[in-house]
Amino acid sequence: xxxxxxxxxxxxxxxxxxxxxxxxxxxxxxxxxxxxxxxxxxxxxxxxxxxxxxxxxxxxxxxxxxxxxxxxxxxxxxxxxxxxxxxxxxxxxxxxxxxxxxxxxxxxxxxxxxxxxxxxxxxxxxxxxxxxxxxxxxxxxxxxxxxxxxxxxxxxxxxxxxxxxxxxxxxxxxxxxxxxxxxxxxxxxxxxxxxxxxxxxxxxxxxxxxxxxxxxxxxxxxxxxxxxxxxxxxxxxxxxxxxxxxxxxxxxxxxxxxxxxxxxxxxxxxxxxxxxxxxxxxxxxxxxxxxxxxxx
Numbered sequence: 695x696x697x698x699x700x701x702x703x704x705x706x707x708x709x710x711x712x713x714x715x716x717x718x719x720x721x722x723x724x725x726x727x728x729x730x731x732x733x734x735x736x737x738x739x740x741x742x743x744x745x746x747x748x749x750x751x752x753x754x755x756x757x758x759x760x761x762x763x764x765x766x767x768x769x770x771x772x773x774x775x776x777x778x779x780x781x782x783x784x785x786x787x788x789x790x791x792x793x794x795x796x797x798x799x800x801x802x803x804x805x806x807x808x809x810x811x812x813x814x815x816x817x818x819x820x821x822x823x824x825x826x827x828x829x830x831x832x833x834x835x836x837x838x839x840x841x842x843x844x845x846x847x848x849x850x851x852x853x854x855x856x857x858x859x860x861x862x863x864x865x866x867x868x869x870x871x872x873x874x875x876x877x878x879x880x881x882x883x884x885x886x887x888x889x890x891x892x893x894x895x896x897x898x899x900x901x902x903x904x905x906x907x908x909x910x911x912x913x914x915x916x917x918x919x920x921x922x923x924x925x926x927x928x929x930x931x932x933x934x935x936x937x938x939x940x941x942x943x944x945x946x947x948x949x950x951x952x953x954x955x956x957x958x959x960x961x962x963x964x965x966x967x968x969x970x971x972x973x974x975x976x977x978x979x980x981x982x983x984x985x986x987x988x989x990x
Contacts, residue, residue, distance in 0.1 A: 701725075704740060704751050711759035715769045729767075736767050746821060746874045748853070761785040765817065765824025779835040782818055786846040787876060788883045789815050789826070790900060792938055802828045804839045809943055809950040812900075814883060816846040822877050822903060822936075850880060854887040859908060862926065867919045871906040878905045879938055885945040895946040897953065897977070899927040902934035911946070917983040924966050928957055942968070944977055953977065 705722045712719040717729040717736075725740045744751055747762035754762070757775060762785075764771045775781055790812050795803070803826035808814035816839075817824035818831070827842055835842075853876060859869040871878045871888060879900040881888055888908065889896055895911040897920060907930070909915055909923045923942065931940040942953035951973050957966035968974055 700752065701740075707751055707754065707756065707759060708738070708740070708743070708763075710756045711763055714756055714760045714772060715764060715767075716772070717769065731767075731769050736769075738767075748820070748875055757781065761819050765819030765821030768821075768823030770825050771818055776818065776831055777834050779837065782831075782835070783845060784849065785819050786827070786842060787817050787820060787824070787850055788843060788846040788880055789817050789824075789877065790879050790882055790938070791815060800826055802826075802830070804829060804832060804842070806839070806843065808883065810939065810941060810952045812939060814843065816842050820875055847884060850876065851884050851887050854881055854884055856888050856890050859888055859890075862907075867909065867914055867916075868922055868926065869908040869910070871908065872904055877903045879903050881906045882943075885950075895944070895980070897923060897942055897944050899923065899940075899942050900938045901927045901930035901940060902938060903936040905930060905934075911944075911977070911980050915981055917978060917981045920968075920977075920981060924955055924968070927955070928966060944973065 705727075709719040712729045715731065717731045719729045720727055727738050729736050729738060740751070743763065743766065746766050747759075749758055749762055751759065760775060761771060761781075763769075790808050791814075793811065793813060795801075796805075803815045805813045805815045816827045818827060819825065827839070832839055832842070858871050858873060858881075860871075862868045862870050871881050879902065882898055882900050885896055885898060885908070888906075890910055890912075893910045893912060897909045897911060899907045901907065907923060907927055909919050927942065928940055931937045940957065941955050944951045944953055953974060954969040954971075955966055956969055
């Protein structure tokens with residue numbers, strides 16, 4: 695098959711998936727097109743979609759592409775596919791969100807407590823706009839929501855590894871995870887999957903939906919790194935279009951503990967310090983610091 699025929703086959707597969715989602719696809723030009731759904735238009739590109747979904751478009755079945763694309767575009771998966779749990783199962787992913795989401799159109803999502811003030815839920819499909827699992831869906835499936843969360847967690851773990859972490863410019867030792875395949879904040883629900891080999895402890899934050907910030911608590915970590923994590927968290931939280939939380943958490947011994955950050959806006963800068971608690975004192979000792987006042 696020549697290249698032109700292969701590219702046409704990819705475009706045809708995408709158009710079939712778009713129609714299954716209830717979209718009206720328009721003509722392709724130079725690998726780009728536009729689809730219309732309920733009066734809204736979505737620009738799409740073959741190369742962009744290929745980087746945002748974990749399957750080869752040329753080999754995928756149309757229904758697989760429906761699940762993969764729905765969360766990228768924010769278009770709900772059709773009921774006929776949602777009714778079949780075995781079809782849904784590979785596309786479940788966990789999500790960490792604030793309780794504010796329960797005041798809007800996502801209030802019907804199934805959820806459980808996560809850590810701190812945050813809650814965890816599950817989505818069907820990938821990407822930041824994937825739809826949440828609701829009671830209406832669950833009533834049609836042969837599983838409980840706890841089972842859904844476990845399956846979603848295992849699916850997530852298979853997509854995570856430490857290589858997804860990137861060191862932040864100007865902040866050696868401070869890492870960030872931003873992924874096209876999952877909202878980076880979701881990785882906070884499986885910290886052990888992204889810790890460097892041998893790592894068991896880390897301070898992390900989820901300032902925005904797309905980002906996880908991580909400081910492994912190891913022999914190289916210092917209180918300066920912690921201060922940098924605080925400042926980066928506050929900055930990202932303030933600048934994000936989809937903020938989550940401006941607090942820190944310490945993952946250790948399989949549990950997550952809140953590190954409360956107190957901050958104030960002083961015009962051209964944020965002033966912040968962490969609330970002194972026994973947990974914080976333990977953390978500072980682990981970072982080689984004995985005077986908690988130095989963090990204020």
